[in-house]
Amino acid sequence: MNLSLPDQTMHSSSESCLEDDKPEVILPCFRRNMHEDPLAAYSNGSIISQLLRKTIHNKRAIDDNHFYLSNSVAAADSGQEDESSVSSKDSTIEAVSPSDHVSTGVSPEGDHPLPDHLKAKRARVENIIRVMAGSPNSRQHCDGERCDTDAREMREARESCRENKRKQRLPQHQEHKEECHKLKEQLHSMQRLLRQLQEKFLQVYSQEDPEFIVREAAGAVSEHDIIGNSTDACYIKSQNLQETLKQELSKAVNDCIDRVFKKVSSSTDMDISPQQRVCSTPEMQISLGADRKSLAPDHSQAEEMSKSRSSELCESSEAQTSQDQTEALSLVVRKPPVTQVSSVTPTVKRPYAVHQTPFQFSYTPPLHESHILEHLLKYGPHSNFGALPCMPPSMDRTSPDSVDLSWDAVAMRSKVTSSHFGHHHRPSSMGAVGVDGLCLPHVKMESGELQSLAERNPYMSLNISFEGLTPSHLKKAKLMFFYTRYPSSNVLKTFFPDVKFNRCITSQLIKWFSNFREFYYIQMEKFARQAIAEGVRDVKDITVSRDSELFRALNMHYNKANDFHVPDRFLEVAEITLHEFYNAISATKDSDSSWKKAIYKVICKLDSEIPEEFKTSSYL
DNA sequence: TATTCTCCTG
DNA sequence: CAGGAGAATA
Numbered sequence: 001m002n003l004s005l006p007d008q009t010m011h012s013s014s015e016s017c018l019e020d021d022k023p024e025v026i027l028p029c030f031r032r033n034m035h036e037d038p039l040a041a042y043s044n045g046s047i048i049s050q051l052l053r054k055t056i057h058n059k060r061a062i063d064d065n066h067f068y069l070s071n072s073v074a075a076a077d078s079g080q081e082d083e084s085s086v087s088s089k090d091s092t093i094e095a096v097s098p099s100d101h102v103s104t105g106v107s108p109e110g111d112h113p114l115p116d117h118l119k120a121k122r123a124r125v126e127n128i129i130r131v132m133a134g135s136p137n138s139r140q141h142c143d144g145e146r147c148d149t150d151a152r153e154m155r156e157a158r159e160s161c162r163e164n165k166r167k168q169r170l171p172q173h174q175e176h177k178e179e180c181h182k183l184k185e186q187l188h189s190m191q192r193l194l195r196q197l198q199e200k201f202l203q204v205y206s207q208e209d210p211e212f213i214v215r216e217a218a219g220a221v222s223e224h225d226i227i228g229n230s231t232d233a234c235y236i237k238s239q240n241l242q243e244t245l246k247q248e249l250s251k252a253v254n255d256c257i258d259r260v261f262k263k264v265s266s267s268t269d270m271d272i273s274p275q276q277r278v279c280s281t282p283e284m285q286i287s288l289g290a291d292r293k294s295l296a297p298d299h300s301q302a303e304e305m306s307k308s309r310s311s312e313l314c315e316s317s318e319a320q321t322s323q324d325q326t327e328a329l330s331l332v333v334r335k336p337p338v339t340q341v342s343s344v345t346p347t348v349k350r351p352y353a354v355h356q357t358p359f360q361f362s363y364t365p366p367l368h369e370s371h372i373l374e375h376l377l378k379y380g381p382h383s384n385f386g387a388l389p390c391m392p393p394s395m396d397r398t399s400p401d402s403v404d405l406s407w408d409a410v411a412m413r414s415k416v417t418s419s420h421f422g423h424h425h426r427p428s429s430m431g432a433v434g435v436d437g438l439c440l441p442h443v444k445m446e447s448g449e450l451q452s453l454a455e456r457n458p459y460m461s462l463n464i465s466f467e468g469l470t471p472s473h474l475k476k477a478k479l480m481f482f483y484t485r486y487p488s489s490n491v492l493k494t495f496f497p498d499v500k501f502n503r504c505i506t507s508q509l510i511k512w513f514s515n516f517r518e519f520y521y522i523q524m525e526k527f528a529r530q531a532i533a534e535g536v537r538d539v540k541d542i543t544v545s546r547d548s549e550l551f552r553a554l555n556m557h558y559n560k561a562n563d564f565h566v567p568d569r570f571l572e573v574a575e576i577t578l579h580e581f582y583n584a585i586s587a588t589k590d591s592d593s594s595w596k597k598a599i600y601k602v603i604c605k606l607d608s609e610i611p612e613e614f615k616t617s618s619y620l
Numbered sequence: 621t622a623t624t625c626t627c628c629t630g
Numbered sequence: 631c632a633g634g635a636g637a638a639t640a
Contacts, residue, residue, distance in 0.1 A: 503623095521626095
């Protein structure tokens with residue numbers, strides 16, 4: 001394909017529609033429309049159709065290697081019709097030009113002034129189309145190196161061109177009408193949302209403190225200028241918003257729990273499987289946002305697993321109340337009678353409710369409301385609550401205070417995870433009501449009951465299987481790294497006997513060691529380069545002892561508490577690795593992108609036996 | 621095709 | 631350290 005369009009052509013076709021610097025091409029009236037009053041351009045000049053047509057022309061010109069653009073496009077840009085050049089040279093677009101005239105006259109908006117929202121929207125649409133129109137030409141400025149990309153882009157351009165053609169065949173005025181209609185609808189829906197939000201605020205505040213209505217409403221919904229402006233109560237406003245959200249959420253949650261409990265209590269006599277019974281308790285529904293896609297059911301969990309599992313119930317319920325749950329959920333039983341589920345929550349249409357959040361499962365507010373709430377939660381003052389990241393419920397998020405459990409697992413996890421996640425928050429920070437209510441049922445539940453529930457519930461087991469890796473395991477893995485850099489999965493299974501292995505766990509452990517290696521090799525490279533920079537001439541001058549800075553760095557990473565005696569062999573391996581890096585870098589092998597692979601190959605053979613005591617589950 | 625590894629990013 | 635992308639490997 002010949003891309004060597006004359007420079008002049010490119011300029012006239014690409015820049016003239018994008019920039020102001022071609023006054024000789026763009027008529028003043030058109031420029032005013034484009035740059036000063038996009039709305040007017042929209043309603044009067046059908047700029048969109050013109051630009052679309054120009055796009056088509058440009059792209060066709062590229063495709064067919066036609067060089068007639070400079071004239072016709074310039075004319076088109078000017079806003080004046082050049083039908084002869086259009087229709088005579090490209091009969092496939094014949095529908096375009098006449099419709100321009102039609103649309104110009106039958107513009108649905110006519111002369112009516114439009115809201116600013118609409119103007120802005122329209123401006124954006126036009127901008128997008130301008131970019132579309134300009135891109136294929138600007139591409140022509142590139143040099144020959146990008147021919148491949150260009151070819152691909154050209155194909156895309158052709159497709160896009162076809163798309164545009166299809167659109168062009170629609171009567172323009174109809175298109176405009178539709179567009180206007182859509183915009184209007186959007187505007188209306190936004191106004192509706194605003195009103196609803198406003199009402200919500202008023203309603204809530206009136207319950208709390210009638211005196212606040214005036215000030216708060218004015219501040220929160222200032223756009224509508226309900227009463228006036230208030231700028232002096234920002235802090236109080238935030239506080240109130242916080243409390244309000246908490247109350248609203250808590251109310252909704254409590255309500256749903258009540259309803260679910262009622263339903264459950266009335267249906268426990270029904271003929272349902274143990275799993276079903278288990279899943280029917282609210283805390284299960286809430287907390288079972290398990291990673292269902294992997295992991296097989298596990299009925300033989302160790303006792304401590306079951307204990308930590310119970311802590312998960314509360315933890316995950318906390319973490320998930322408001323976040324978006326995109327993960328497949330296991331909150332519904334395997335073979336639930338549809339009526340049973342839907343009778344509890346009519347909003348849940350699917351018996352296997354895959355994408356329902358635990359929260360939504362029981363309480364699904366109208367879409368707009370939830371959106372508003374979501375937005376407020378995300379960006380509002382209560383970010384701690386709202387911005388809970390989308391992490392699997394099995395991942396660490398603890399609320400030890402919310403459940404009075406004395407199990408070691410809980411305590412341990414709480415301790416570690418609270419330091420692990422900088423933004424960990426205690427329930428107390430969630431407000432008096434908060435989501436603690438969600439955890440309440442746990443407190444009332446006997447530990448034995450919980451345990452048996454957990455053992456009978458495959459989905460919980462999934463959760464816990466994944467949960468099997470604790471910070472203790474991480475610490476142990478780090479120490480094992482002193483012996484083995486590339487442990488096989490068999491080794492891992494052997495040395496983590498207390499972990500119920502599955503694909504997920506294995507991958508996780510492998511990932512850990514991968515991370516360990518990453519740090520290890522980064523340090524090696526760093527110190528090797530440092531040695532070279534310091535002018536070390538001989539590899540033999542590089543040693544790794546316990547006094548070495550390198551060792552200290554590694555020890556700090558894998559043995560932070562420094563309560564483990566690092567085997568000498570590790571020092572040797574570290575030294576060998578350092579030498580490898582030194583040699584490779586000295587030989588400027590690092591210019592090769594895969595120069596480290598040779599080193600990895602050497603190091604992976606240097607794994608040594610891991611002491612037996614690591615095999616005991618109680619190690620550490 | 622699934623798994624593993626490295627690299628990169630947050 | 632987790633997660634994702636991409637390449638290598640089985």
